[in-house]
Amino acid sequence: MGCDKPGPADVAGAESAWAWLEAQLMASTADFLWVAGHYPIYSAGQDGTNRMLVHRLLPLLGKYGAHYISGHDHMVEHIVSDGVEMFVTGMGRECCYRDSHRHTVPPGAMRYLLSGDGGRGPGVGPRPGSHVRGGFATMRFDDAAVVVFHDHAGAELYASPPIPPRRRALVV
Incomplete structure (x- = not known):
């Protein structure tokens, strides 16, 4: 499926990290909840897509109304799946x-993609x-969050639609 690594060397340590x-x-009361990681989910x-993150991280993000920003792949992407906004920068x-x-990206999930040959x-x-x-x-945060991709000179390439704060039911 893409970036599928073998399992962790320390399974108990990995399970502890997931917990x-x-x-x-679960404990966060933030209006905007974001997780940052090195590898993209999709x-x-x-x-490509990281199957372990799809199965372990994506459900947690959806459950708690969180979104995800990552790097690793030398491109920019905005992907939305299962109510989770994901940005690869x-x-x-x-x-x-x-x-x-x-x-490997779910059909209809890609909102923005800049790829290949200097973005061409x-x-x-x-x-x-x-x-x-x-x-x-x-990233800008006020009544909503907006993620903006810029080129090497700072020019705006893409701005996400506004991402609202988490539902009050999740912020307990």
Whole structure:
């Protein structure tokens, strides 16, 4: 399916980490709850989707109304699945991997994708006007959260639709 690593060397330690993460998510009273990780849950990039994160992390994020930001694949993606907003912002040094694992992303989940040859490869959403040599993301929080992808010069490539705060029922 893509970036499927063998299981953890320390299974007990990994299970302890999963329990710790769920406890943190459960205890949070934040209006906006985000988890950051190195590997994407879903990605069209050369390493593709991470099955373990799909099965272990995605359900936790959905249960507690959290969203996810990651890197690893040298491209930018906005993916929405199971009510979870996921952003891959991995082009800090270079842009962009080809979308060789697009088939591992659920149909209809991709909201934005900048891939291949300086951002000139197949994509979803607005295309850059020139060659992209890298970039970064910023996040704004007020009545809603907005994630913005920028190119190497700081020009805006894409802004997500507003992401509302968590439902009050989840913030107990």
